[in-house]
Amino acid sequence: MDSKNQLEQLKQAKSLAMNNHADQMLPKVLETTETLLVNALENNNNNPEDKECVNLTKFYVQLFSDLLNHPEIPTSELPFIAAKQIDTLSMICHLFKDPEILKISILTFSGIYPILIDLVAKTSNEKLWNTLQKFKKFITTRWKSYLVNGDSDSNNDLINDSKHIGCKLAIVKFMSQCIIVQTNKPQGQKDLALSKSNSPHGNYLYNINLSSIPDNHPVISDKQGLEAESKVLLGLLINYLIEEPMMVSSIFIGIINCLAFVMKERPQTTSRILSGLLKFNVDAKYQLDDTSAINYKLAKRYVERCYKNFVQFCVKNDLIKNSGSLAPFYSKLIKISQTLHIIGEETKGKGILNFDANQIENKINETEREKVLKYRLNIKQKYFNVNATTNSRGSSISTGSSTSNTTTNETPIPSSFDNQTQTLLNNLQNYAMSKNNVTGFFNTTPTARDNSYGAIFSLMNEVDSKQDLSQLPQDILSKLATEAIFKTTNTNLISGLSVVASRYTDLMAKQNSNNSNNKRKMENENKIDEQDNKKVKIEQVKNEENETKTEMIDELENDINEDFDVMKYLGKPKPMTSEYKLEMCKRIVKKIMALKENNLSPQLTGSNIESPLDQIKLLDWNNSKSWYHILIRLATRGTNVSQEISDMIREELLAYILTDFQKHISIVIEWLNEEWYSTYILKSDDSEVNNYEKWSLKILEDLVPFMENQHRRLFIRLMSELPRLEQAHFEKTKPILLDPGRSALGFQTLKFLIMFRAPVKDTIKVLLEEVLEQDSSLKEQIQPILEKYYTSA
Incomplete structure (x- = not known):
């Protein structure tokens, strides 16, 4: 069968599947199309110019996009469909130069990026994570490349090439998606319901964000690097508005619309975005080459209207409030919006064609053109060439290289563990990830099955979960326990201790009851007529009872009092290696830097302290300055015995x-x-x-x-x-x-x-x-x- 007939049959199959049992038929049509496409590329030596391959690829990417948007496809199935197709989609973006194929492929990846991040967070699929990071780097580095296909033999930056504008707008959409996904969700912000109809970034947005991923995730380990990367991507979008000298209205409008949704999803970006919008001067943008005065005037008018709509949208949705730190932005943007409205009404009254072309034209001169070319070259080198190999701070200025390298080079479980320990830890991780929606403890029964420590302290159903933690080494168990206590809330800690205390009380009551029964039995069996023997026996029983109680109480007190010998159970601590010291210092620095975003009250004294656990917080803490005072002193004086640790703090x-x-x-x-x-x-x-x-x-x-x-x-x-x-x-x-x-x-x-x-x-x-x-x-x-x-x- 020739390729033309194959494609026609695929189109018929798609048309039928779209309206009949789409949830079952569309994924099958997509898999069949993928198989035919891969075979066609192999038969043509991966030639992207072959007409058969181009037509089949266009059909494939459009079918993939339609499937993801189809209302009958279950949301729970989308991650697995996307994971199967991600390699093929990446191969298409790397091979093909056709603008339509690239645009749809990038938009499709923009939609599946959150759901695949969510899948990696739940399954710890390292291969999928590395594929996502490489694909993301490939797309984001095209933001400032001179052509979408990566060629650099032209001085145009997609601004005069109308057929590539769609690709650049798709990249804008993808970058804004990365910013939302790779930024922590503010505390108290409600999650939108998972659906296919409420997303500004495609109809298949998942509510995944950095705060929903554990800090010690075995694959997504560099959360700080991902958040820094999102800040860089946001800076690229804002700087384009400010520094791009030409009137590229389509890109300006696309960026402004995406920034509105970024603000809505991540309010902590509001001040930075509004500061950039205030520096965005529409009147200073030059007229594109080979563009008429009327087109330039229309382009300006469209951007001004978009600017006005942005302000009205933000005010309507309470993204900009006339109070607090946003009050200065509110007053300035409202004035700009009113001015743009007046300009629009005047233009409408006069008529769009009624103008003096000589007054409207704003051509760029040769001197400024040279500055523009130098500016673009410097930006490209700064973001995508120089720092791609030298960046070691985790800030991901090279838009993805840092994060992908981190996840590739770091192993979730040290190689020094034996196979049994690795298997136990992997099973425990999989079990915990499968229960991440469960709140509270699994086993809260107030009675212990026996008098062992495991039965008393365990808050997990060991039989149902099939997790035998006693097989783990003592040092691993101590790390797991201390990390769990460190991460838990005061409420959960008190609740867990109450369960343990109830089990101790129950065991002591049973022990006392057993002792009483034994006493009565012994008295009945050893009754004798002689009064002296009877007194001796009774005295002996009392002594034994008191001795048993004393031994049990002493044992319990030894376990819970301050003289509990931890070293008896954990053994002599091993010396810390230099690598482990560096890792611990990184965690300490991360915690110190996190204080700058905590809203601790500076008057946390006296009656304001809610519980004894809160007393460990520093009093009169100045979040805006104290954290970096500490880090500076640590780097220059506190850790100077280790140049590596000091330099790590300086890098941060x-x-x-x-x-x-x-x-x-x-x-x-x-x-x-x-x-x-x-x-x-x-x-x-x-x-x-x-x-x-x-x-x-x-x-x-x-x-x-x-x-x-x-x-x-x-x-x-x-x-x-x-x-x-x-x-x-x-x-x-x-x-x-x-x-x-x-x-x-x-x-x-x-x-x-x-x-x-x-x-x-x-x-x-x-x-x-x-x-x-x-x-x-x-x-x-x-x-x-x-x-x-x-x-x-």
């Missing part, structure tokens, strides 16, 4: 700073001053590494590419407040001086340092002379500085 600080360097500049200055004090004054660092020099240069290296002219005060403050400046520091700032768009920022900063920081004056002169040699066009800016400040009187 740097990753946090780079998420919003404008707000975190004070942390940078405090940190580097502590590094200088520790290195040059205390001289507490015995290693050969100069930590102040190393990390001050690294911070400049990471911050300089993002510095723009609007950051003048911030950059001047940073350079003037660094405790020590040397030639290497100025070398890191040289790219700003050589950049025509930012040179003013660099020269203003140097003038300030010349006037107010005399010790670096000679070093700056050397820098200016070097820059002048490299770029003679800067003579008009450099020569006046040299003549004014370096010419002797």
Whole structure:
């Protein structure tokens, strides 16, 4: 049978299945189509240009999309259907260049990404997780590639190629989906019902988010890296609105619409999104090449209307409130919305065709065009080339490389475990994951089946679950127990202890009853006429009873009092390896950084303390500052005996700073001053590494590419407040001086340092002379500085 007849038969089968028993027929049609497609590609040596393969692929991706949206397909079946097809869908995206195929494939992956993350969270399927991360990286790195298929022989960024706009909009939708899935759900936010009709990101959204995945998940282990990646993706979307110089109305509108749904699902992103929207200047966008004035005017009008609708949507849904920290945003955005409404009414009154073309046109000149090309190249290198190999902070700036590497290199269960221990832990994990919807304990009976410790303390149905924890090593059991106690709530802890206490009470009552029965039996059997013998027997029984009670009570008290010998059961602790120390330090740092988001009351004193367990919290805690004070001191003084641990803390600080360097500049200055004090004054660092020099240069290296002219005060403050400046520091700032768009920022900063920081004056002169040699066009800016400040009187 030829391919044309096969395709016609598949179309007929799809048409029949869509209206008759779709839940049974459509998955079969999809599997048949996949088999034929794979065979066709193999027969044609994976040639994406073959007409048969192209037609069959278009039918396959559209069928896959229709199946996922079909109302009769059970929601519970979607993850398994998607997991079977993910490899084929990924292969199609890598092979084909057809814009229609790519667009539908990316949109389909956008829809199945949450349900597959949910499947990995429940089944710990590492292979599926790695496939998802690779596929995600492939798509997100196309955001700033010059063509969707990965070619880089063109200077266009999809802005003049209308047939690829759909692909870029699909990538926007996918990135917004990643932001929602890879961000913690705020406490108290209600989950939407799982359905196929209430999702802004396709009709098959699952309510999966980072907060629903356990911190110690064996596969999704780098939750912090995933959340950092979501922040980077959000920054890419917002920065496109602000920094893209051309009027790409379709992309602007797509981003604004997606950001509205991101705000609705994850309110913690509101301030960042609204700050970006306020910087979005529609009037500053240039007219696309080969675009008429009327099309440019219409494009502006559509974007302005979208902007207005965004504000009205947010106000209507209480995403922007005229209170608290959002009040300034509310007043500004309302004014902008009203102004855009007035402009729209005036345009409608005059007529869209009634305008002066010369006043409307806004063509880009050649100088600005060169800046645009340089800006795009820098962004591409910054996000997708440089950091893809050097990023080790877990911030996933390379949009996925960090997270995928983490999950691939880390093993959930150490290889040092024997096969039996690994099997027991895997079985326990599978059992626990299958019961993740159960609240409370499985076994709450107040009576123990026997007097063993396992029967008294067990809150799990050992017979039904078939989990024999006694086979696990003592050190593993202690870790499981302490982790469970650490994670549990006060209510659950008290409830569990009450069950154990009831079992102890029941066992003691039974023991007392048995002793009484034994006493009566002994008295009846040993009655004698002689009074003396009777007294002796009675006294003997009393002594035995008291002795038994005393021994039992002593044993129980020894178990529950402070003199309980833990070492008798756990053995001598093993020395911690360097790898284990580093792992524990990472957890400690993570916990400290998490405090910045906890809303602990700063007046947690006296009667305000709800329970004795709350007394362990630090009093008068300042969440906004204290956490990084602690980390800075740990890195510079507390852990300097281990360079690896200290550098790990510094990496975490740097990753946090780079998420919003404008707000975190004070942390940078405090940190580097502590590094200088520790290195040059205390001289507490015995290693050969100069930590102040190393990390001050690294911070400049990471911050300089993002510095723009609007950051003048911030950059001047940073350079003037660094405790020590040397030639290497100025070398890191040289790219700003050589950049025509930012040179003013660099020269203003140097003038300030010349006037107010005399010790670096000679070093700056050397820098200016070097820059002048490299770029003679800067003579008009450099020569006046040299003549004014370096010419002797």
